[in-house]
Amino acid sequence: MASFAPLQRLVIAxxxxxxxxxxxxxxxxxxxxxxxxxxxxxxxxxxxxxxxAYLITLSALILLAGTVSDAYGRVLVMRIGLIAFGVASLAVAAAPDPLVLIIARALQGAAGALLVPSSLALITATMRADVQSRAIGVWTAFTTAAQLVGPLLGGLFVDFLSWRFVFLINVIPIAVNLVLLSRLKLPEHPSGRRVDWWSGALCALGLGAVVFALIEQPLRGWGSPVIWVPGTVGVVLFGAFLWRQKSSTSPLLPMSLFRVRDFAWGNLATLFVYAALSLNGFVIGVYLQQGAGLPATAAGLASLPMTILMILVSSRAGAWAGRFGPRLFMTAGPLIMAVGAVMLLFVSEDFDYWWQVLPAMIVMGLGLSLTVAPLTAAILGAIDEAHSGIASAVNNAVARVAGLLVVAMISTIVGGTLNLAGFHSAAVVTAALLVLGGVVSWIGIRRNPAEEADAADR
Structure with missing residues (x-):
């Protein structure tokens, strides 16, 4: 970050x-x-x-948290979020039973929702033009890396300490960030903007009820009132949330953004691609241990090739997308990933990571590296700078909701048990979702918005 000023480096950190x-x-x-x-x-x-439980509150509250950040001050909201996240992490690590663990995970997600939009808002409030774009690029790279190295760190803690220590990984970075925040002297001007708490409640309750129905359905069946009643209520509540966004003077989800072609189609592609990534991450992490008998660290290392390829290729893919437009990469990337997902069908009872899993991870990593930066550039590049913060928050919410829904449906996807047949079913569904992501990108994303603008000027 040598090209950033000291204050900008502090904000980015x-x-x-x-x-x-x-x-x-x-x-x-x-x-x-x-x-x-x-x-x-x-x-x-x-x-x-x-x-x-984590994804429900994170997904449902991330847009509300963006408004709260504007209304009450970004530094204050971030400080509250960091402290709450740390406390919730301690509660997760100490959980004596599944119920307490799940409740604590939901509280973690709610605290996390305060952190993502306020962190982006700090960048957009203190930087402009190309500096802001580069700062968002750094932010995107590190958050993507967090998602990819997470399984490896988790595996090390599970094998050599305890699963409980997995949730204490964040204590040190939280403490460091609280110290850095105390050094950040920014003139905060809370907007006093009205916070639409009702919309936040409708979104959270709607998503929560739908997810409850999807997770519990394999055990009880759709005919059970315990399933169809909350499922129906959840759909109605989420529909009410969307309807309220059209009439609200301070919407959490500005529907006008979706009238911008690349933003709308880019988020639809995000829905399919991140659903596939969440499904793949879940089944790889669980099956390689429960089905193939690998230790947790080895299961975490399984996705390391994707991380390495992201580091090596992602920035170049972003530059190529700037030159040739994002459409080609947003199409080719998911289709290459789909090939990698299909290659997981070679996994057999006679398990061999090096021949059955590693090649698939390399192919998927290459496709992911070609996808992420162009996807981010297409979505944020389609929206003016004044709305870049909410545009990024919306895209993050879409990615989290995608993961939320597909994980809720895993029992249905794998047939109730994550055995070899279930693993193969998940691989097929992952490939199908990625193909949809590539097709949507080809249909909806313009080849190169900059070229089209130049052509219009001529």
Whole structure:
């Protein structure tokens, strides 16, 4: 970050650390799920809830938190979020049973929702033009890295300490960030903007009820009132949330953004691609331990090739997308990833990581590296700078909701048990989602918005 001024470097460091802990905790848990299930019980249903309790509150409240950040001050909201996240992490680590663990995970997600939009808002409030773009690029790189290295860190803690220590990884970066925040002297001017609490409640309750129905449905069936009643109520409440966004004077989700072609289609592609990534991350982390018998660290290392390729290729893909437009890369990247997902069908009872999993991870990593930076550039580049913060928050919310819904449906996807047949079913669904992401990008994303603007001027 040598090209940034000292204040800008401090802001970027704070923003990266705040978001890093949030995204890390979303993926670090995957390799800990078998250990959690062995100690606390509950099987695949508990495993789903451990992941989705966090994603429900994070996804549902991230847009509300953006408004709260504007209304009450970004530094204050971030400080509250960091402290709350730390306390919730301690509660997760000390949980004596699945219920307490799930409640604490939901509180973690709520605290995490305060961190992501306020961190981006700090960047957009203190930087402009190309400096802001580069800062967002740094932020995106580190948050993506957090999602990819999470399984490896989780595996090390599970194998050499305990699954409980997985949730204490964040204590040190949280403490460091609180110190950095105390050094950040920014003139805060809370906007006094009205916070639409009702919309936040409708979104959270709607998503929560739908996810409850999806997770519990394999156990009870759609005919059970315990399933169809909350499922129906959840759909109605979420529909009311969307309707309220059209009439609200201070919407959490400005529907006008979706009239911008690249933003709308880019978020639809995000929905499919990140659903596939969440599904793949869950089944890889769990099956390689429960099915293939690998230790947690080895299961975490399975996705390391994707991280390495992201580091080596992602920045170049961003530069190529700036030159040739994002459409080609947003199409080719998911399709290459789909090939990698299909290659996981070679996994057999006679398990061999080097021949059955590693090649698939390399191909998926290459596709992911070609996808992430162009996808981010297409979505944020389609929206003017004044709305870049909310545009990024919306895209993050879409990615989290994608993961939330697909994890809720895992029991249905794998047939109730994550055995070899279930693993193969998940690989097929992952590939199908990625193909949809590539097709949507090809249909919806313009080849190069800059070229089209130049052509219009001529």
């Amino acid at each position: 704070i923003a990266v650390l705040a978001s890093f802990v949030t995204f890390l905790d979303g993926t670090v848990v995957n390799v800990a799920l078998p250990a959690i299930s062995r100690e606390l019980g509950g099987g695949i249903t508990t495993q789903q809830w451990v992941v989705d």
